[in-house]
Amino acid sequence: QKEVEQDPGPLSVPEGAIVSLNCTYSNSAFQYFMWYRQYSRKGPELLMYTYSSGNKEDGRFTAQVDKSSKYISLFIRDSQPSDSATYLCAMSPTGNQFYFGTGTSLTVIP
């Protein structure tokens, strides 16, 4: 079983839709949870991170962590064509080792 599971998609939504991206994990020691956005042929950029459980909101983006279910989500409200990218979840037990999902490819159609 992989440490981090993420549906690779692809996911295609109309502009303005709410997007839900998810990852599950098996290691209960994970405490740091991150979402990265990667445009084609570019390095990943950090979107959001959360420590332990709970929600975090930043503009149109909301990250949720449910440690009891070992499940994290990223919600994108009012999605825009510029949100079209691959979204990677990442996790770490200590902040020194990082485990990545395979990434979900998202396309927002104008």
Next chain:
Amino acid sequence: GAVVSQHPSWVICKSGTSVKIECRSLDFQATTMFWYRQFPKQSLMLMATSNEGSKATYEQGVEKDKFLINHASLTLSTLTVTSAHPEDSSFYICSADTFDSGANVLTFGAGSRLTVL
């Protein structure tokens, strides 16, 4: 925020030659940097962890003689792909461990696309 600069962004070389990729931390010191390889439509594959002033730690299956990593200063790590072959063609990305508002996160470079002819 922290910025990691990676160069070159795209390089084409002939089979058998060596290619060096540089990764620099701007405005911060990075004692640890990570090198990843990414195939099309696949996730990041950690190749090695680069520690300033000491030998890199390679992941299982990664040839250390093939992928030479040097972390000579707190702001620079280099990856040299030696005697490159077409199967080495890939997207290589470096990252640095940074501290952002109370948490350790990875900050990535823009990546380097290597094409070996």
